[in-house]
Structure formats: C-alpha cells, structure tokens
Amino acid sequence: MQTSTGNKPFSCEVCGSAFSQNSSLKRHMQIHTGEKPYSCEICVSTFSQKAHLKSHMRTHTQEKLYSCEMCGSSFSDNSSLKRHIRTHTGEKSYSCEICGAAFSQTVNLKSHVRTHTGEKPYACEMCASAFSEYSTLKSHMRTHTGDKPYSCEFCGSTFALNVTLKLHLRTHTGEKPYTCEVCALSFSHIFSLKSHMRTHTGEKPYSCKICQSTFSLNCNLKTHMFTHSGEKPYSCEVCGLSFSRKSAVKRHMFTHTGDKPFSCKVCGSAFSLNRNLKSHIRTHTGEKPYSCEVCSTSFSENSSLKRHIRTHTGEKPYSCDICGSTFSQTAHLKSHIQTHSRIGIKC
Template structure:
C-alpha cells in the first residue's frame, strides 16, 4: 500500500471498518495477518510488552494501550519497522563509537552558540562553562531564557482590504471595491445591507436574508436575473449566477430550481411550488381575524396594528410637535417633514419624496394615471387629498374663516393661500 496522506480522508474508513480482523494497525490495508498486540490472560485488555510493540513504541512513538482493534500488521509494515529499528540502533552505535574515538584523542568539544535575536554580540559558552560548579542547572537555564529573545510568528493576511470574498476578485482601489459591493451585493458605504427587492436596509447580512426570504414582496418569486430573466430561489445561487454572467462563463441552469422541502419535487417557478404545497401537502396558513370588523391578516403584528384603528390609541408622539400616531412608520414619515429629509427620489424628474407611497403616487402623475375618482362628477385626481378637497366644493362648509376680512374656506390650505396673497403686510405687523 502506498503511504499517501490523501487516503486518510476517504469515506470507507469508519468505525466498522477498523473492527475487522485483517486491517493493518499502521497502514490500514486489508492484508494484515500478524498480531502486534497480545492481550493479557486476565482479559483486562492490557498491552503486553512484546518485541514488536517495543519497536513500534520506540521508533514511531505510538501509544498502543487504548484500543483493542485493529491489532495486526501487514508484512510490508513489519519489514519497515524492523528496518527503521535496525537503522536507529546502528546510528546510536556509530555515535557512541565516534565519541569514544574523539575522547581518546583529546579533541576539544564543539562550543554551543547562544544566538540572541536582538542583534547583540554573539557569546560563545563551552559545555564546561554552562555546567560549572558555581552555577546550578536552573540558574543557567534562566540566564539563557533571559538573554534569548523568542521570535513570535505573526499572521500576515494574504488578501488585501479590497478583495471580494464572494466574487474572488481583487480591486485596484477602495472606490472600485465599494462600488462593486453596492451594485452586486447590496452593501452600502455606511456598512448597511440593502434588500434586493425593496429599499429597506439592515445592519447585518443575516437580518437582510431573513427579510428577503420571508417578508419582502418584491422577492416572492425569487431573485430575478436581469440578463436572462430567470428566477433563482436562493441568494447564493443568484450571486454565483450573476458572477458567471460578468465573467462570460457558459451558464447551464436547470429548468426546475424551486424544491419542495417535503417531497423533494422540483418546479420551474415559485408560484408552481406554492400551488403544489397547497394541493399536495394541505398547507394551512395561519390567519388572524379582527374581532371588531372581521378583517383577516396573515401576521399577528399586522392584526395588532389594525386594532389600534378601532381603539383610537396613538402611543407614538412626535418629539417636535403635538402630532401622535398609532404606527411607528407613520411617525418616521412625519419626522422627515421637520428634518427636511426626502430619501425617495423620482427617476424622471428632480422631485424627492418623504415616503415610498408618495413616490409611487408622484410617478403615477408622469404616466397620467389618476385612480381617485369623484363619485358625483366623475372627475379624477392623482392624489387622495386632492379628491377630498374637491369633494368639499360640492357641499362647501366654511369652517376656516379669515380673521382680517372674514372670508371663509373649506380647508386650512385655502386660508393660508388667502392670507399670503391678500394680507401679507398685516400678517407681518401682527407677528
């Protein structure tokens, strides 16, 4: 058998394999017939000091006292042990004979050199000096340790700070590395992780993956490749797929990628997998019903937020004004009106919005979409608030009156416009 370390990782070597009687203790081959371990007569599984055991323990420094199996060796290993043991004894005899010859001729013993790593001068001490009567062995050892500087091994990273572990690519500078992370891995400059299906950001990769797998509506069908329009179920597969596109590697994706965890069937799309789960495995979705209005939700936290609309409870208050709301997301959008933050930008014009819903309504105006229709005159509007203002014209209620001239308006916005246009000087004087 060849002594190749690669064989140690083979799957055939298991506990049951070594319980067989013909397995070699040293090379693991299946042609061993000579015993190297003899059990004592008391059956207490103690290794007896035989000639072969002593050779193995002396030459190879292997402890044979722990395991009963395997307890045999093949002929090739026996021959190697005998050769190795003979060579060791021969070298010991030659060294002994050499020392005797040198001592007879009164040859000087070579000096031991103590090399210090702090670039001091090298001092030579003979064996007689080290073991002088005035110095004990412990004192000499302490002196050597104090004069010798231990050289410690330091880890040197092989990869540069601009190396991408996922794409196995090293970039020329930090700017290229950050641009690559943002475009292909969703890692922002501030270290946050952006979802591939929406605008949400997360502190770590694990939180983002959980959102993408269970909550993101934009990824309900999987990760879509913008080049071949295929949907891929897993994030790692998607990034590897996009990397192959960038490197122009021939890509062969199987037609069916979405796997059922219960019966291991494969499907082409996530929708087909969901139909299969509902029809074949009778998946019962948890539903949460509102006791007040009967509205159904698939998550309990959605139901709890909805219940606040019935109770009127508003536990979130703006730190800048009197505004209160029942949802934290509404408070976040409201605070942006104080800070001036508008993180959502239109791709068609310079307009920026405080929320994603406002951005969608704004972009609908570019397309000419008006979904809010007046039930009385069939006039359509792009914003819901515009429809509400229009409805007041059918049955105007002058609830907002000007304190300067008494003009009445249905909405506060109309009153502000009137004061700015007609009573700007008086307003400045009053203030």
C-alpha cells in the first residue's frame, strides 16, 4: 500500500508505521504475522530477518566484529555494542512512567516495571513457583536439578548461584567489605552487618508467638522455640547426649577430646569454653560486672550473684533426698549429705 507520507510512502495497515522502502515494510510485516523464514543450519533457530540470522550465527563462530573504542571490549552485534557504550557514557534513555527511575537498557526497565505490577511471567514447570525475571527462574531450577555450576578455586566447593560463590570466596580471602558506621567493625556479608546493627539499635524484629520473647536474629528465635517444644535435634556422636543448639554440641565435644582452645594471655591457663576463659580473666583484672540490686555487692560471675541473691530471698532450691533438709547452695547440700554417711543414720 502506497500513501503520501512524505519520504516514507509505505505504511503498515496493522499499526500505521511508515517506511521509505517497500522491502522495509515487508520485513516489518513479519512482526505481525510471526513469519520467520530464515533458519540457522546449526541449531535450527528461526528469525524474521536475515540480519538477525547473521548476528545469531556469530554466537556459533564466536566472531565479534564490533569493538568498543573506549575499553576494547568486542561484541558480535552492533546493538550489544551500543548497550555497552552506555556503561561508559552513563546514558539512561529508558525511564519508568510510574516512578521516573531511569535505565540504560530496555530489558532492565521491563524488569523494574514488574516491581510495580507484580507480574511474574516465568513459571517453574516442576513446582509452579513464579518469578519476575528469567535469570531467577534459571537459578531456582537448580534447586530441583541439584546443578552446582560455580566452583571455588581454593577448596573445590560447588554452588548453585554465582553470588553464593562470591560470598564463600571471602572465607578464603578474608575480605570484609561491609563496615559498621557506629563501631567500625567489618563483615564479609551485608546481612551480617544488618544483624550487627541491631546490637546498636536494640531492634528485635523476631518474636515468639508462645511467650512473646523477642530476638534480633531469626536463628535465635528458632533455637528459642526448642525451649517450648523440648526438641533437641543436635546429638553427640560419642555418647548420644542431645542438645537444642549446635554450638552446645561443639562445646560438649571438648569433654570427650580434652581440647582446650581458649587460653589466657596473662598466665597461659587453658579452657574448653570461652565463657570460662572470660570468667578467669576477671581474676587478673578484678572486674566484677554483676551487682546485687539489694545491697550493691558485686561479683565476677553471674552464678555467684545468683547464689548471693538467695541470702536475701531465703530461697533454698536444693533438698536432701534422705531427710528433706533444704539448702541455698549445692556445696552446702553436699556437705550435709556427708553427715548421713558418717553417722550412718537418718536425721
């Protein structure tokens, strides 16, 4: 169809687009008809335009005809080069009509728009989970296939996601790029920094539905829930004792191995638990951080404060199985038990 549209006399009857040549109109019409007359002899992919087939063939030949004058990077097609150039110029030609955010590529704009619409066009055929981006679907599929294509060059560990590998590599390099603005402590993971910040803010966003106790970390809430369920999922492989915390199993193992990894820098004394080392350090420093609210007496250990509190409350939680006498401390009960063994009679 020929119309008088200035320098573009050929117009599309479907959408009204105008072209200067009839051949251009014919190529354009294939967008509407879905016709793809050009096919790849290697992988049988089909294309609506010959130029697209030529670009595609370079994915097989690895030919990269288009080079960036700024950094020398090469590309198989001109459109990829143009997109790359924007990383140098900072040009962001595509903007969101909803919030005004600007992007250098249309594909990034399309992904962004889905954050507004909630559209998730990419669905998993195995579990029906849906995703807003195809790359996220591909990553998700590995949870079904078990595929772990990313491997650590240091230890050989493999990962399903490249981002997980990058986080893992910091365990080898010691890199800690995330720094606390309050105390300058550094962390290898951003979520570790976020968790740490709660020690400054006092925020405890995770709450127990049973007793309303609150926690700064979700893992601490999960561990706390065992106090309600009585569940002890972590067992000692040596003696079979069970614990509600994994860390408790690790500490318990020292009773079997005799390992004492925590040593005092002042006198060299070694301890199996870090908390025992901390208590020991106070014998050198004289620090007494635990104070009685009744009489202000201070103690170096919390357990000593608890024993002292009983002198005010009169509580005697330890009782003799033989005569029923009660005591405020286990040491007093043990001394009392010996009076039965010496006398050989009941009180």
